[in-house]
Amino acid sequence: MINIALPKGRLGEKVYKLLARVGYGCDEYSEESRKLVFKDSRGEVSYFWVKPADVSVYVELGAADIGVVGKDILNEYNPDVYELLDLGLGKCSMCVAAKSDWKDDISVPLRVATKFSHTAEKYFSGQGRDIEIIKLNGSIELGPVLGISDVIVDIVETGTTLRENDLKVFTKINDISARLISNKSAYKFKGGEIKNIVAKLAEVIK
Ligand code: PRP
Numbered sequence: 001m002i003n004i005a006l007p008k009g010r011l012g013e014k015v016y017k018l019l020a021r022v023g024y025g026c027d028e029y030s031e032e033s034r035k036l037v038f039k040d041s042r043g044e045v046s047y048f049w050v051k052p053a054d055v056s057v058y059v060e061l062g063a064a065d066i067g068v069v070g071k072d073i074l075n076e077y078n079p080d081v082y083e084l085l086d087l088g089l090g091k092c093s094m095c096v097a098a099k100s101d102w103k104d105d106i107s108v109p110l111r112v113a114t115k116f117s118h119t120a121e122k123y124f125s126g127q128g129r130d131i132e133i134i135k136l137n138g139s140i141e142l143g144p145v146l147g148i149s150d151v152i153v154d155i156v157e158t159g160t161t162l163r164e165n166d167l168k169v170f171t172k173i174n175d176i177s178a179r180l181i182s183n184k185s186a187y188k189f190k191g192g193e194i195k196n197i198v199a200k201l202a203e204v205i206k
Contacts (some may be wrong), residue, residue: 002045005067007052011090011178015068016047018087022200024104036068056081056181065186065195071176072155076116082187084198085180088205092157094119096171099144102151111150113143120153122171141165 006012013031020029024045026037039046050058054119055069056079066084072094074083094116104110109130114120117133124131134149136142143149145165151166155176162168180201182194 002066002197003064003176004045004130004189005048005050005055005064006133007055007068007070007178008049009052011052011070012023012068012179013089014089015178018201018204019045019197019206024197033034053162059183061183062185063182064183065190067182067195068178069181071174072116072119074179074181076119077119077175079181080157080184082184083179083181084194085202087178087201088178090176090178092155092176094153094173095169096123096146096151096153096158096173097141097156097167097169098151098160100166100168102144102178104150111143112153113140113149113151114153115131116153119173123153124160141167 006015016029026038026040026045028040035050048058048064052070053073055067055168056073058064059067059081060079068087070090082097090122106129109132110124111119111134112124112131113134113136115137116179117135120131120133134143140152140154141161144167145151151170156162156169180198187194
């Protein structure tokens, strides 16, 4: 039995379809269902739907053998897992953005609104720039709009949220996409099966 943690939502559904195509489908699966765990009738695979930011927690603690998580989460929390494959899905970038007319004033710490505190701290310390983190949990773009921060560090996918709020990207920190990860001891004990999944997924996403 292989246990797989999938991020709830559109990305998780896409990944499930890829896994089903390579032989890991479940007869219990339904997009409408609110069930959080579902298994196939042969007892070969079991899926859990979890919050995207929690996938690496389940995998690191061994509740799931493998899972799918954004590179943004791996960069932010640095979980003790193996990163096995870039699935090329959920592509976006981690950026510094601000109001279009923003000018940096280096005589004062930069106020940075973000969900990704470690990522922001690491980036700005590499720039030698003092910052103050304003930790938000969503709608990060409101930080500069309402004046509680100078900039944001956040994910940009289409750029629509920035545009519609009169903000723009000043720096791209890095590219993000969904990654297949594995629990370290599962990779030892179920290595054959996990490598088989990686090889088959790599083939279908080519
Ligand atoms: C994410 C991100 C941006 C938005 C970017 O937010 O934090 O706000 O998507 O996408 P875009 O470039 O295509 O507009 P999400 O929808 O996850 O909601 P959140 O505000 O709760 O983080």
